[in-house]
Amino acid sequence: MSAQAAQIVDWKAHLPQGAGAEELYKSFKEKAEALTVKVIRASSKEEAEKAIVAEMKELKIKKAVGVPMTLVDVQAIKEALEREKIKFSLELDRDFIEQAEFGISEFDLGIAELGTIVQDANSVHKRLVSMLPPTHLAVISTKTIVETFADSLEVIEKVYNGNPSNFLAFVTGPSKTADIERVLTIGVHGPGRLIVVCVD
Amino acid sequence: MPIDSAFKVKINKALNDPNLRGALGKFGDIFPEARANVYKGIDFEELRGIIAQNKANAAANVEALANQFVENVVKRGGKVHRAKDGNDVYQILKEIAKARNAKVCVKSKSMASEEIHLNHHLEDTMQMVETDLGEWIIQQINEKPSHMVMPAIHLSKEKCAEIFSQALGYEVEPDIPTMVRLARKTLREHFMNADVGISGCNIAVAETGTMVIFTNEGNARLTATMPPVHVVLVGYEKLAEKFKDIAPIAKALPKSATAQTLTSYVTMISGPAETLKDKVGPEIVDKELHVILLDNGRRELLSDPVFKEAGQCIRCASCLNVCPVYQLVGGHVFGHIYAGGIGSLLTAFFNSLKDTDKVQEMCIGCGRCREFCPGKIDIPNLILEMRNRVRKEIPLPGMQNFIVGTVLRNKGLFEFGLRQASWASAPFTSKGKDGNKYIRSLPFGFKKLADWRSLPGFATTPFRDKIKSMKQEVSGKKGKIAFFGGCVIDYAYPEIGESLVRVLNREGYEVVYPDQTCCGAPAVYMGRQDVAQDIAKQNLEQFANDEFDYIVSACPTCTVALKENWGHVLKDDHVAKEKADKVAAKSLDFIKLMHTLKKEKGGVWEEVAATCDVACPTPIKVTYHDSCHLNRELGVKEEPREMLKVQAHLDFIEMEESDRCCGFGGSYCIKLPEISTELLNRKLKNIENSQADIVAVDCPGCLMSLRGGLDTKKSNKRVFHTAELLDGKY
Ligand code: SF4
């Protein structure tokens, strides 16, 4: 394991005043939805877990993958999914992740003005789960929604004390291209469908 | 020779390619509005001011920033290589590949790699796979990108389907979602197998060693994640000082590039992240991270006293999207990787002066790109500087060089030449529908000049003679104004000058016509600042005179010469520069002067023309065509409209794309008539659609072009200079 992965990162301690305010959530939701992102609000951990299972059921998912998380109990999710006969793996198995139809991971920040989510993605497991399957579900804490892109950079500088994580991912909507005749087409190399669950 | 027949063949091929014209035209039409929408609520001037300042500071400190960046990358465990050119890059990559016994390399988009033709030079070492959809498509047919952001914009979906079918070995329908799905599948396999990933980088932060990559497809993330080795190719001009400097670029780049608020992915790499051992894992190891810092002319560019400004470019390509010439011919005509106006500047440094010789001639100088550039780069004026530098090494062909270098430089010879033209062209002159004299065809090699739009006949008596016999009755005289006529008014349209005199007399000013020669603009546009210096000095002798309250010109190109060029070309001659500054401070374009005089009277807008030459029971519909120089170089946009709107005889209406270049461009229409014709035709269509009877202009060059075009098309619309309209001569 690389040295960075072991480092405990406390995002909450470095958020600007007013982060997570209701109007920031509203703006985040509006901007993300304009990019075809589905935004779900969950008032509790349990509600979030339920919502995640419901999303997979609705999409008739058979194979899903995830990474260890703090905002939801992934074991509880795994058990619930197994009851629904949905295979759910938390293993770092590259080929299984590539075959999976659905990935879930936790993101560290939201940006209200853009509908963007930010993740410390030094962990290769997190990266594979959030990049390879065609649908990704991101869990964020509503409290970590900041207003602007510049705000997010400030938080990052503080969180890492001037030495940003090896790999930071800013995700704004689904993967897309307009390379052929400038026609916007969703889902090239990354997930074509993005769902964000905001946990209060 | 600057523009040769082989180059013309390329231009004509592009102009006759319906796919290209369709794709670029459509995009060019949609882009400005989409961009404006996404910038809503953002102060673009402030934003680009910050970006320009940050980039200029970074350029001034490039060596220190490079050292700091390198130090930080190394501290975090990355390896840094400095490459002075493409050869160095090939060598470095070959060694990296050899050490790993690498077979497959996935690449995400990097203009720097295109610039050094990387794929071609590494083909023998590894299989090079472009993973950006557009790049992958053009790689299959061995083409170069025609646009910095949308590399395959020149291909139709049918053509793409053909390329897919060929590459995959089975028939692929020209259905875009299908093609995108197939590309995902095909390229996924390459990602899983790749040994090395190469990507470009949009920003390299010295303070933290962070490399920032913007993509929409997600291929850069996979390139940085799947293979055990990641190589980032970083140009020196990407260096930024602070981590927070990412924010303004992130705010502008996606908006200016594709009218998006932000690209789907922004990846920031600050060190060797985790990767799977031997590509499959599950054991985790640190990635091998290499950074290649590429020079290839960049350090010279960034330290050049004039062209360092081009280092403020963030490669958004919005200057291409709005350029009327690029919209017509696309990127491949430019011959090198970086197209358009900015491309011709970068090419001079990344390739050579010789390589930019022809392409810099493509710019008509309309200034539209400058309004959009988030790096705040004065592209058209830098191109003029480049032309000047190119012409020092590669002179114009014999005849042109003689005209600029000898005839234009010599006042007497120049006047003699124009007076001769008057009788020499007389046999080819006939009357047009609007009563003006036109040349519709010329013999011998000059046929091309008049084929697509009639030229004005030369005046039998130039304005410089006419004004001598004009009686100026000025009641309540307020002062004296010196008139700089300019060649077109003097020799082709003296009546504009006469109107100007009458209108200004009514405002209480006497108009004098000091001895004068060409304003020097043609010399500047042809890259001969040395000639422009001599011409400016000759004119300053007469115009730097305290008795003039104002100096007026009715040709915006001349006004730009008086207000800007003279001082600029004489900046190293203190005595002459002082005179030039004095002249510049007093010089105004006719319509701006009228607006100023009216405003001085307390903004009371009254009818200017005492009478109207035609009996018109209802007001005549008039529209306005903006001259590029007046609108964008001198910033005069509203004044002519305000003046026209208050005239009781006129009913002002706007036409579509009123500020789009008419294609005249002075010597441009002689140099590249193919392009001028296309630009003019679009303008004529907008005029026809406008419902106006009269087109008002402030530039005699535009007037010449529009009248000629309308005469060729047998149109009933008429074109007048605002001086004529305010004089009631319509
Ligand atoms: S000045 Fe006009 S013609 Fe020249 S590059 Fe800019 S937009 Fe194109």
Ligand code: SF4
């Ligand atoms: S010159 Fe300006 S508009 Fe053109 S690509 Fe560079 S930053 Fe964009």
